[in-house]
Amino acid sequence: MTAQPRPVPEASAQPAIFRLSGVVKSYGPHNAIDHVDLEIRPRELFTLLGPSGSGKSTILRAIAGLIGIDGGSLTIEGRDVRNVPTHQRNIGMVFQSLALFPHMSVFDNIAFPLRMRREPQGDIARRVAQSLDIVRLPKIAERRVHELSGGQQQRVALARALVYNPKLLLLDEPLGALDKRLREEMQLEIVRLHREIDVTIINVTHDQVEAMVLSDRVGVMSDGKLMQVGSGEVLYRRPANRFVADFLGRANVVDGTLRIDGAGPAVITPGGARIAVTPERQIPDGRRATAILRAEDIEMAVPGDSGSPGLGGEVTLRLFEGEAVYYEIAVPGIGRPLRVASRTGEIPNGAKVRLTWPRDKVWAVAEDSDG
Amino acid sequence: MAETYTGLRWRLIDGLIAAGRVLRPGRIAKAQPYLLLLPAVLLVSFLAVGLLWLGWLSIHAYDTFLMQAGKISAEQYALLFEPPSGPFYQQTLLRTLALSLTVTAGAVLLGLPVAYVIIRTPSRALRVALLVLLLVPFLMGEIVRTFAWYLILANRGAVGWVASLFGIEDGGLLGTPIGVFVGMMQVSTPLATLLIMPAMRRIDPNLERAAATLGASPARIWANVIVPLSWPGIVAAIIVVLLLNIAEYDMPAILGLGRLPFVANVIGDIYRLQQNLYLGSAFSLLLLVVSTLLVVVPGLLFLGWLRFRRARRAAA
Numbered sequence: 001m002t003a004q005p006r007p008v009p010e011a012s013a014q015p016a017i018f019r020l021s022g023v024v025k026s027y028g029p030h031n032a033i034d035h036v037d038l039e040i041r042p043r044e045l046f047t048l049l050g051p052s053g054s055g056k057s058t059i060l061r062a063i064a065g066l067i068g069i070d071g072g073s074l075t076i077e078g079r080d081v082r083n084v085p086t087h088q089r090n091i092g093m094v095f096q097s098l099a100l101f102p103h104m105s106v107f108d109n110i111a112f113p114l115r116m117r118r119e120p121q122g123d124i125a126r127r128v129a130q131s132l133d134i135v136r137l138p139k140i141a142e143r144r145v146h147e148l149s150g151g152q153q154q155r156v157a158l159a160r161a162l163v164y165n166p167k168l169l170l171l172d173e174p175l176g177a178l179d180k181r182l183r184e185e186m187q188l189e190i191v192r193l194h195r196e197i198d199v200t201i202i203n204v205t206h207d208q209v210e211a212m213v214l215s216d217r218v219g220v221m222s223d224g225k226l227m228q229v230g231s232g233e234v235l236y237r238r239p240a241n242r243f244v245a246d247f248l249g250r251a252n253v254v255d256g257t258l259r260i261d262g263a264g265p266a267v268i269t270p271g272g273a274r275i276a277v278t279p280e281r282q283i284p285d286g287r288r289a290t291a292i293l294r295a296e297d298i299e300m301a302v303p304g305d306s307g308s309p310g311l312g313g314e315v316t317l318r319l320f321e322g323e324a325v326y327y328e329i330a331v332p333g334i335g336r337p338l339r340v341a342s343r344t345g346e347i348p349n350g351a352k353v354r355l356t357w358p359r360d361k362v363w364a365v366a367e368d369s370d371g
Numbered sequence: 372m373a374e375t376y377t378g379l380r381w382r383l384i385d386g387l388i389a390a391g392r393v394l395r396p397g398r399i400a401k402a403q404p405y406l407l408l409l410p411a412v413l414l415v416s417f418l419a420v421g422l423l424w425l426g427w428l429s430i431h432a433y434d435t436f437l438m439q440a441g442k443i444s445a446e447q448y449a450l451l452f453e454p455p456s457g458p459f460y461q462q463t464l465l466r467t468l469a470l471s472l473t474v475t476a477g478a479v480l481l482g483l484p485v486a487y488v489i490i491r492t493p494s495r496a497l498r499v500a501l502l503v504l505l506l507v508p509f510l511m512g513e514i515v516r517t518f519a520w521y522l523i524l525a526n527r528g529a530v531g532w533v534a535s536l537f538g539i540e541d542g543g544l545l546g547t548p549i550g551v552f553v554g555m556m557q558v559s560t561p562l563a564t565l566l567i568m569p570a571m572r573r574i575d576p577n578l579e580r581a582a583a584t585l586g587a588s589p590a591r592i593w594a595n596v597i598v599p600l601s602w603p604g605i606v607a608a609i610i611v612v613l614l615l616n617i618a619e620y621d622m623p624a625i626l627g628l629g630r631l632p633f634v635a636n637v638i639g640d641i642y643r644l645q646q647n648l649y650l651g652s653a654f655s656l657l658l659l660v661v662s663t664l665l666v667v668v669p670g671l672l673f674l675g676w677l678r679f680r681r682a683r684r685a686a687a
Contacts, residue, residue, distance in 0.1 A: 086583035099581035116586035
């Protein structure tokens with residue numbers, strides 16, 4: 001199976017609704033946002049993915065105007081909003097803590113943005129009821145916020161952020177604190193809302209599964225920089241650099257030098273191990289490069305079966321994980337043991353094995369592409 | 372001799388052990404909460420005895436010429452309300468209430484932003500420094516502080532000097548309501564700030580951010596989020612500051628130059644100059660009743676309103 005990028009969302013033909021160019025935010029000598037360029041298309045569901053402290057929430061706050069930026073520009077529908085205060089940006093935002101007003105009823109919480117816009121009383125009642133319908137929570141308008149379950153609070157927060165039809169909805173890890181089942185339910189809810197409502201969503205998460213499941217496109221962040229933007233599948237199969245490869249899924253990243261010989265390109269480790277990489281990747285001969293090999297792409301066999309090809313090694317760790325068995329294999333010439341996810345898991349600890357993989361599953365990145 | 376001494380010592384220790392068995396730690400532990408209450412109970416009881424004594428004195432007639440107590444009568448209370456002296460006492464009470472209420476309102480209004488700034492200061496060191504600054508007025512004695520204001524507000528002090536620059540002679544604020552107001556504000560504002568802070572500290576800063584993204588301007592964030600959520604602290608500040616100000620003595624005496632006496636000053640004069648314990652007791656009790664009503668009545672009204680609103684919500 002060759003990697004295919006996910007079908008491009010229909011929205012992509014339209015011009016960007018929202019654009020960050022060269023945005024910088026620094027705290028002292030440290031850049032929390034380091035020259036980030038990003039274009040979001042209308043109706044897109046975009047996710048910023050990264051470890052904590054990578055600057056993804058900072059970008060969201062800059063977009064909302066909750067923090068100022070030190071350089072670059074920020075435009076919404078072609079209008080530079082750098083000097084527009086938060087309350088005039090007309091952006092919806094859901095916080096990780098949800099930030100529902102504890103002194104107000106559900107109705108008053110959702111009516112709040114409409115009252116701030118001085119909408120007529122009758123319209124407010126109608127639109128609050130409508131938005132409670134959209135998040136499938138009718139009949140709770142008069143409750144107090146603390147009387148609701150976690151999932152209901154999530155929905156109320158979403159309803160409040162959507163009731164005034166903002167062009168852009170920002171989600172600052174609102175699902176981060178939920179347990180797994182509720183989180184999956186809310187993910188589906190967000191996908192459903194996105195399909196039903198004309199809204200562009202920027203979501204922030206450190207959960208790669210959430211990012212890939214939800215999003216049209218994902219941007220991976222590290223240390224204030226946007227490392228790569230693309231569909232989840234592109235990021236997973238064709239990472240732009242070592243960080244993205246290592247961050248997503250369970251990959252073996254093997255450093256070495258790229259050599260092109262009769263058998264095609266391969267990464268040769270300092271220890272002399274040779275890992276053939278896909279010819280699709282154009283890296284000049286002699287460059288320092290990293291081969292990226294997914295744990296689930298490696299086939300493992302007990303040697304002597306057929307004098308088989310591939311790398312020889314020894315099982316140093318075997319962990320039963322349920323749907324797969326996780327192995328670590330010490331391979332001579334490769335510093336770090338290789339990680340293998342095996343479905344059968346018959347091979348015991350300490351066994352000598354041979355590892356093989358389809359060459360076109362092995363991606364490579366040049367060393368200085370970390371940016 | 373030495374033997375008897377040793378014997379006695381052992382007997383003493385035996386006694387202690389026996390006593391310890393009776394007062395087992397278990398028993399002491401059970402009684403402990405009540406034992407800890409004892410000082411407070413004693414204090415309140417003495418206060419109650421004092422109040423009863425005041426009440427008893429206040430319902431007696433008193434011959435100011437012979438300086439002799441008479442029969443039980445409402446005479447002292449009549450003196451507080453009827454001419455010729457009644458209007459003076461009533462005016463004093465009104466002045467006390469008006470200035471106290473104004474100062475309370477001012478202190479809470481100024482205290483809110485001060486509390487907010489201190490709580491939302493990101494640097495811990497700066498926050499502590501601001502808190503210490505806030506406490507400075509309490510660190511100096513009341514009299515020192517009042518006389519410091521005396522120097523500032525006097526005709527030939529700082530305020531008078533500034534007034535003279537604008538060609539106003541004797542522009543000092545001593546003896547004026549403004550002078551007393553300023554002096555009282557200086558103590559009341561930090562106090563109100565301290566009382567508002569605990570409630571305000573519990574407000575999640577994300578609530579303000581959320582309100583901003585939802586379209587609330589900074590002023591409306593204050594009105595709709597910060598003030599309602601600081602309400603417990605604001606109520607505490609109003610009650611404490613109001614009651615302390617109603618009983619204020621030094622500021623009117625010193626900064627008011629005695630021209631604007633508060634109830635406490637007049638009661639002091641009645642006790643010390645007229646040596647009339649009976650009238651003084653009556654005025655004291657009147658002040659107690661008025662200030663109690665001032666706190667309790669709005670409190671009850673507020674609770675009633677809350678209940679009404681909840682009932683209406685349940686009906687809807």
